[in-house]
Structure formats: structure tokens, C-alpha cells
Amino acid sequence: MFKLLLIAALAVVAICQGYSPPHNSTNSTTFTNPIINEGADPWMFRHGDYYYLTYSNNVNVTLFRSKSLTDWDGAESKLVFAPPPGMNYSTDLWAPEIHNLDDNWYVIFTADPRNDSPPPEIEMWCDYNCPAVHHRMFVVEGKGSDPWEAEWEYKAELDTYDQFAIDGTYFQHADQLYHIYSCWHRKYDGWPANLCITKMEKPWMVSSPFSERQIISVPEYAWEKTPFGRASNDRLSSNEGPQQLTNPTTGQQFLIYSAARSDNRNYCLAQLELVGDNPMNPGDWRKHPYPVFYQNPSESAYGVGHASFTTSPDDSEAWIVYHGMRDPTNGWGARTIRAQKFGWNEDGTPNFPKPGYGPYEVPSGQ
Structure with a gap:
């Protein structure tokens, strides 16, 4: 659940605005994974002639852009937001996402005030070790139609009722905006991590009181727990990294989220x-009883999760961008960013491929 990267290595990378992320092998017709050799929690979207990408680096929000979905060699980079020291959002910046809402741009991200290390007088209240007890959700606003030229400034902390919150995303349905994020039942639970939903009045303002907050998913299946099928307690059981995915043909709405431990x-x-x-009604959601995208040991593709979704340059193909690892014994520091094409089943649900390294055909129109 706790997405600590190798801070010493990545902090230098993230602070440098001229940085071009390590890249994969891409030619005119094929590419291989990973598309970026260091990174996690990727968020990619298309706007105009460019693909834009941001991901966790712990210290700031950096935006990259490339005209290729799969080739980030020489990609331009821009610092979007670097928090000042001493704030509740100064350290451990995780899972940034950039959304276009109401003709402006909004970065929604996770952060905490003290490098994921609460004082003993706080952590003693938790049933389990809970270093992320102070993680909350925050918003940066970018004014302007172009994300690259937008004027960015810190906007607000999202109300999560002074409780743990990570991996927040915006979910849109029937002209209503919602905040869906990874949450605990209570302030000092520590585990399990669930999925919560609240209504929003504005992209930086939650309108639901705590009494209306709903938990729409809890880790209930064996594959949502760590170790697999853990029976003794809920420690390390997680639902996190939610992302909205809409079938462009049928209009079906899905929430693709990550389970187990990152x-x-x-x-x-x-x-x-x-x-x-009604997304606020837990009974209006149907959970698939099995994971829809999972490890592929035959190709040494492990720990695959925290995805975002985009389309090929000609809009004819759907693509998943996710992180994974080749050597799972190295934990968070082993994660790299990958991309693969996916399709749709006859019942309108997404049909994800097995994760792998390729070579794969480049996106149509690239």
C-alpha cells in the first residue's frame, strides 16, 4: 500500500526540470516494455498533439510530454508544483493525476507533512503499524486551456474527515463530480485500505459530510490480501489506485482499482x-470476483497495477499504462512503467492482456 520509492535516487531525478525519463526500445513499428525504466503510479493522457505523463517521485509534481505514447526518449519536462517545506503536503507526494475540469486543469495528489513518520504519541493509537496515518489528498489548479502553458498554484486540501486518504481520483457521472480514494474505516485503523466515495461541489471542495461518505469496496477476496489469501487479519489488505474507465461504445462505467500491496x-x-x-450507493456497484489484470510469471511480469488509460493517436485503440516489476524481491524500487493495448469483451467489460515486455506493435497512427 505504501508507495515509497528509492528517495535518494529519484529526488535528484524529479527536481531537475530538464530531465528526460529513461526510455525503452522503440522503432517505427514495434516497442518493448518498460517505456520508462524507473517510476510508479503513472497517469497519462492525450491533449492536442501530445501525450502527457506524470508519476510518483515523492518530492514534487513533474509533467512530461511526448508526441509518442511509447517513446519518451528526449521527452520535454516541466515542474508543475514543488511544495514549500513545513506544510501538510510537503513530503511523500504520491500518485499525481491531472484532469481537465470546468475548462481548467487540476492536479490531485497524495502527500503528508513528515516523510511518512508520525510521532509515537499518534501512532500508538493504531491497531497495526500505520506510518501513513497523516496522508491526505490535495489539489493544485492550473488555469488555462493548455496543460503545458497553464498557471499552476496550490488550491486546497480535500476534505477526507481528518482520516488517511491516498490515491484519490475524480469520477464523473450524470453531471456530478465525485472523489474516490483509498481510505480506512476509522482514523487509526491502519488496515484494511478500502475505497471511499464522496460528492464534490468543486474540483477542490467536497460537499458530502462524513455521515454520507460511503465505502464501496473492501478487500474481501483472497487475491486482495497479502500474503495471498491471508486469513489471520487484515494487515496489508488493500484496495487503492482507483481509475474511471468508460466503454466508448456502450457507455458502461467501470472503476479499475489496485488490490493487494504495491x-x-x-x-x-x-x-x-x-x-x-447512484455511485454513492454501494449496492449500485458490482465487483468482479477475480482480478482482471495480474502477474504473468512466465514473462517475469509481477506486481502489475495502478493503471491509467488512454487511446492511440488515431483513437482506434485503447491502451493501459501501468507499473510493474521484473524482480518482485526488490519491492517498490523495482517498479517500472509499461504500456499495452487492450480491448473490450462482448458484454462491454474491458479485456486486458497478460502483462509482458513485447515486442509489441506501436499504437495505431503513431
């Missing part, structure tokens, strides 16, 4: 489908 070979993607009209 430094572990068992990390995988799971699926909720909105089968009713």
Missing part, C-alpha cells in the same frame, strides 16, 4: 462496474 508480486488490478444510477 511492493509485492501479487499486486493486481480489480474491477467495479456501476450497474445502478
Whole structure:
């Protein structure tokens, strides 16, 4: 659950605005994974002639852009937000996402005030070790139509009722904006990590009181727990990294989220489908009983999760961008960023491939 990277190595990388992320092998017709050799929690989107990418680096929010979905050699980079010291959002910046809402751009990200290390007088309240007890969700606003030229400034902390919150995302349905994030039942639980949903009045303002917050998914299946099938307690059982995915043909709404633990070979993607009209009603969500994207030992592709979704340059193909690891014994520091094409099943659900390294055909129109 706790997405610590190798801080010493990545901090230098992230602070340098001119940095071009390590890249894969790409030619005119094929590419191989990973597309970036260091990184986790990738968020990629298309706007105009460019693909844009950001991911966890612990210290700031850096945005990259490339005209290729799979080739980031020489990609331009820009520092979007670097927090000042001494704030509640100064350290451990995780899982940034950039969304276009109301004609402006919004970065939603996770952070904490003290490098994931609460004082003993706080942590003693937790049933389990809970270093992330002070993690919360924050928003940076970018004014302007172009994310590269936008004027960025810190906007607000999202209200998560003074409780643990990571991996927040925006979910849009029927002209209503929602905040979905990884949460605990209570302030000092430590485990399990669940999926919570609240209504939003604005991209930086939650409108639901605590009494209306809903938990729409908890780790209930063997594959959502670490070690696999853990029966003794809920420690390390996680639902996190939620992402909205819409079938462009049928309009079906899915929430693709990560389960188990992100430094572990068992990390995988799971699926909720909105089968009713009210995302705030847990009964309107249907959980798939099996993971929909998971490790592929035959190709040494482990710990695959925390995905985002985009399309090929000609809009004819759907693509998943995710992180994974080749050597799961090295934990968080082993994660790299990959991309693969996916399709749709006859029932309208996404049909994800087995994770691997390729070579694969480059996206159509690239």
C-alpha cells in the first residue's frame, strides 16, 4: 500500500526540470516494455498533439510530454508544483493525476507533512503499524486551456474527515463530480485500505459530510490480501489506485482499482462496474470476483497495477499504462512503467492482456 520509492535516487531525478525519463526500445513499428525504466503510479493522457505523463517521485509534481505514447526518449519536462517545506503536503507526494475540469486543469495528489513518520504519541493509537496515518489528498489548479502553458498554484486540501486518504481520483457521472480514494474505516485503523466515495461541489471542495461518505469496496477476496489469501487479519489488505474507465461504445462505467500491496508480486488490478444510477450507493456497484489484470510469471511480469488509460493517436485503440516489476524481491524500487493495448469483451467489460515486455506493435497512427 505504501508507495515509497528509492528517495535518494529519484529526488535528484524529479527536481531537475530538464530531465528526460529513461526510455525503452522503440522503432517505427514495434516497442518493448518498460517505456520508462524507473517510476510508479503513472497517469497519462492525450491533449492536442501530445501525450502527457506524470508519476510518483515523492518530492514534487513533474509533467512530461511526448508526441509518442511509447517513446519518451528526449521527452520535454516541466515542474508543475514543488511544495514549500513545513506544510501538510510537503513530503511523500504520491500518485499525481491531472484532469481537465470546468475548462481548467487540476492536479490531485497524495502527500503528508513528515516523510511518512508520525510521532509515537499518534501512532500508538493504531491497531497495526500505520506510518501513513497523516496522508491526505490535495489539489493544485492550473488555469488555462493548455496543460503545458497553464498557471499552476496550490488550491486546497480535500476534505477526507481528518482520516488517511491516498490515491484519490475524480469520477464523473450524470453531471456530478465525485472523489474516490483509498481510505480506512476509522482514523487509526491502519488496515484494511478500502475505497471511499464522496460528492464534490468543486474540483477542490467536497460537499458530502462524513455521515454520507460511503465505502464501496473492501478487500474481501483472497487475491486482495497479502500474503495471498491471508486469513489471520487484515494487515496489508488493500484496495487503492482507483481509475474511471468508460466503454466508448456502450457507455458502461467501470472503476479499475489496485488490490493487494504495491511492493509485492501479487499486486493486481480489480474491477467495479456501476450497474445502478447512484455511485454513492454501494449496492449500485458490482465487483468482479477475480482480478482482471495480474502477474504473468512466465514473462517475469509481477506486481502489475495502478493503471491509467488512454487511446492511440488515431483513437482506434485503447491502451493501459501501468507499473510493474521484473524482480518482485526488490519491492517498490523495482517498479517500472509499461504500456499495452487492450480491448473490450462482448458484454462491454474491458479485456486486458497478460502483462509482458513485447515486442509489441506501436499504437495505431503513431
